[in-house]
Amino acid sequence: MPALAVALAREPIPRVREAMMTALIRIGNAASIEVLLPYLRSQEASVRAAAIEALQALPEAIAPFMSPLLNDGDSDVRLLATELARNMEASEATRLLCELIEHEHHPNVCAAAIDVLTEVGTPEALPTLERCSARFAATPFLPFAVSIAMSRISGEES
Amino acid sequence: MADTATPAKAKVLVVDDSSLVRLYYRSALEIAGFEVKQAINGIEAMEKVLSESFDLVIVDVNMPRMDGFTFLRLLRSGAAADVSTLPALMISTESGEQDMAEARVAGANFYLVKPVAEAELVRHVCVLAGVAL
Known part of the structure; x- marks a missing residue:
């Protein structure tokens, strides 16, 4: 998970970022949520949108x-x-x-x-x-x- | 683009993922005499502008699948020459200077921050679509 978080933070290509976020959805635990949450504050609209879609896919994990x-x-x-x-x-x-x-x-x-x-x-x-x-x-x-x-x-x- | 100059004939595409926002804009613009079509994100909007003629597009920033900035950059890219100069009014909750600057770079002709009152919406649409108030 830490390696994926670091790679996601450094990844400039939207499609690759989306693939990494999909991997986080598949893991689907609290640690995944903690990796995704900072992207809600991104200056890039496309990154915010991708984070929202990923987090929406984890309604139970996001609840807390x-x-x-x-x-x-x-x-x-x-x-x-x-x-x-x-x-x-x-x-x-x-x-x-x-x-x-x-x-x-x-x-x-x-x-x-x-x-x-x-x-x-x-x-x-x-x-x-x-x-x-x-x-x-x-x-x-x-x-x-x-x-x-x-x-x-x-x-x-x- | 339609070669019209009256609200009764001018056609506006409203692009927003909120059904409430789309309904609000549509209601205000139809009362003012515009024909209004809708799309829920940038991908659907691009499909619409490539298949129908519009006088103006109103576009939100934060939308799923394709955001408003990406849509505008694609529109202005020249990939489809017929629509590359379509006037665009961006209306968003994002009020930061960076978002407004990005809107200009992406190709928005004007930028408004939500919430927008009906009269203000109609006034800006008339100006950008080149029709009389």
């Missing part, structure tokens, strides 16, 4: 890391971390994302969490979504996103 990620001081990391909940068990994803939304001040992070809840959220998210819509009433996209999310979660829209 979710709370620190969703409370990270960097809003870009919190935003990307919401994507990692997409493949988690629905009730756990809903709990994590609602906790985030309740105290999150950055509209883009809330928007990302709402996007994931729209797909995987359970009805327990509805009160949190309503409060979010009211809190960000001056940011038109958020009330719009909340209305769609609530409709889909409630089954009013397919």
Whole structure:
């Protein structure tokens, strides 16, 4: 694992990096997660995207890391971390994302969490979504996103 | 590219992995008279611009499979001459100087930071697509 981590850090070719990340997915333990997590902070969009895809493939292994990620001081990391909940068990994803939304001040992070809840959220998210819509009433996209999310979660829209 | 100059005929491709964002942009732009098509990442967007004519593409940065920067670099590479000058509006959550600089280098004509209000979106789309407000 340390050798793979070092090689990944030095690898400049995207396809080779992706292959290394695939190897980490196959290993699939906490050490794999710890190797992949720093790439969420990469300056390169393609590296961030590859790390997200790799981490999404390990929903059980990523679970213990979710709370620190969703409370990270960097809003870009919190935003990307919401994507990692997409493949988690629905009730756990809903709990994590609602906790985030309740105290999150950055509209883009809330928007990302709402996007994931729209797909995987359970009805327990509805009160949190309503409060979010009211809190960000001056940011038109958020009330719009909340209305769609609530409709889909409630089954009013397919 | 379509040789049109009115929103009623101008055609916009919205590229974003968020269905909520795509729906929000589509709603605002259709109300303003634009025809809107959608793609969920750079690969799907490239397939669309090579098979249909557009007046403008709106593209996100962080997307799975192919990010917005890679899409723009490919678009501007000249590999497909017909689409290499297609105007591109990049809209992202990334607000750092480095991302904005990378957007310019990749070929974005303008860069906005999310969240973007409907009126601001429509105004920038009109300017970049060369249609009257």
